[in-house]
Amino acid sequence: MSVWDDLQGQAPVVEQLRRAAAQERPNHAWLFTGPPGSGRSNAARAFAAALLCEQQDPAARGCGSCRACRTALAGSHADVTSVTTEKVTISIDEARDLVRRAQDRPSTGRWRVIIVEDADRMQERSTNVLLKAIEEPPPRTVWLLCAPSPGDVLVTIRSRCRAVGLRLPPADDVADLLVRRDGIDPELARQAARAAQSHIGIAKRLATDSGARERRDRIVRLPLSLRSVPGAMKAAADLVALAEAEAQASFEERDAAERDALLSSLGVEPGGTVPAALRSQVKRLEEDQARRAKRSKNDYFDRALTDLLSFYRDVLLLQLDAGGTDLVNAGLRAELEEFAGKGSPEQTLARMEEINAVRRRLVTTNVQPLLAIEAMALSLL
Numbered sequence: 001m002s003v004w005d006d007l008q009g010q011a012p013v014v015e016q017l018r019r020a021a022a023q024e025r026p027n028h029a030w031l032f033t034g035p036p037g038s039g040r041s042n043a044a045r046a047f048a049a050a051l052l053c054e055q056q057d058p059a060a061r062g063c064g065s066c067r068a069c070r071t072a073l074a075g076s077h078a079d080v081t082s083v084t085t086e087k088v089t090i091s092i093d094e095a096r097d098l099v100r101r102a103q104d105r106p107s108t109g110r111w112r113v114i115i116v117e118d119a120d121r122m123q124e125r126s127t128n129v130l131l132k133a134i135e136e137p138p139p140r141t142v143w144l145l146c147a148p149s150p151g152d153v154l155v156t157i158r159s160r161c162r163a164v165g166l167r168l169p170p171a172d173d174v175a176d177l178l179v180r181r182d183g184i185d186p187e188l189a190r191q192a193a194r195a196a197q198s199h200i201g202i203a204k205r206l207a208t209d210s211g212a213r214e215r216r217d218r219i220v221r222l223p224l225s226l227r228s229v230p231g232a233m234k235a236a237a238d239l240v241a242l243a244e245a246e247a248q249a250s251f252e253e254r255d256a257a258e259r260d261a262l263l264s265s266l267g268v269e270p271g272g273t274v275p276a277a278l279r280s281q282v283k284r285l286e287e288d289q290a291r292r293a294k295r296s297k298n299d300y301f302d303r304a305l306t307d308l309l310s311f312y313r314d315v316l317l318l319q320l321d322a323g324g325t326d327l328v329n330a331g332l333r334a335e336l337e338e339f340a341g342k343g344s345p346e347q348t349l350a351r352m353e354e355i356n357a358v359r360r361r362l363v364t365t366n367v368q369p370l371l372a373i374e375a376m377a378l379s380l381l
């Protein structure tokens with residue numbers, strides 16, 4: 001095995017990173033880009049492990065079995081600092097702290113590696129602090145930034161970074177990964193990878209949580225009930241409720257895991273009472289979690305709309321090509337075929353554009369999700 005094993009379907013990137021890790025002086029700043037779910041942070045972590053790998057032969061770095069590789073992948077290597085805006089908000093003070101930490105010499109490894117996931121979501125002031133550190137790098141520090149596309153980070157940062165471009169892997173590769181890494185049943189993995197349209201994280205969630213599967217299934221069936229104005233209003237309300245239920249379920253799961261991790265790092269037994277002196281730390285985590293929940297709710301509306309879109313995408317494929325097409329929602333083939341027979345590709349394209357328009361509106365304006373989605377549902381009739 002090696003640290004590259006989980007980078008399914010990313011052969012050119014693996015080759016690029018493997019070569020860089022074997023060099024004596026790799027570039028000191030890297031920008032990992034790729035669509036959500038393509039595995040940007042997995043790639044950054046694998047590269048961090050390879051940079052720190054203890055193998056004597058440079059070409060063998062990233063062995064996956066030495067202590068450095070294992071701890072770097074698990075997120076517990078002393079010389080790897082990972083920041084995710086999903087976990088905490090990166091304040092300017094935290095960015096400064098990060099820059100200070102970047103000045104430290106590595107404690108055990110050859111490099112100090114700093115991974116910034118969602119570099120695109122940092123506030124501009126924090127980014128400016130970071131820029132300074134990237135412009136004048138300490139000699140043993142390597143920065144690994146992750147963002148959806150190069151255009152999402154300041155050009156001044158981008159120009160200092162070596163680019164690593166990931167693609168969305170084919171669904172079969174995502175399914176293989178779920179089988180091998182997470183021990184998921186092959187047929188279930190295949191369905192989940194396809195339904196998630198190759199988004200690795202969502203595919204895993206669909207494969208491991210029957211509630212998430214059921215909610216997605218209900219969203220994808222909504223167009224079948226769009227026949228009247230009251231039906232459209234109900235479908236819109238259902239879509240909003242399903243997206244909110246999915247957000248709630250995944251927050252609860254992650255929040256509880258983070259709380260457990262914090263308590264165990266503070267030495268509190270699972271289920272034990274939190275000593276008064278530590279309560280403020282727990283409270284701070286809960287506040288961060290509440291802020292995050294508020295901020296990332298839109299992601300779940302977008303996901304629900306992407307699932308809805310996949311229905312019309314399948315319809316369009318059937319309308320354009322009667323043969324054995326690769327459907328995202330293969331389980332609904334009969335319903336999709338019937339639906340496709342009743343309309344034209346032009347109609348389907350117009351509906352897809354309505355859904356994409358509301359996705360953009362939700363991101364760029366403060367419109368109430370229910371109102372925007374009701375308007376969309378009416379336009380889908």
Ligand SMILES: [Zn+2]
Nearest residue numbers: 053063066069
């Ligand atoms: Zn190793």
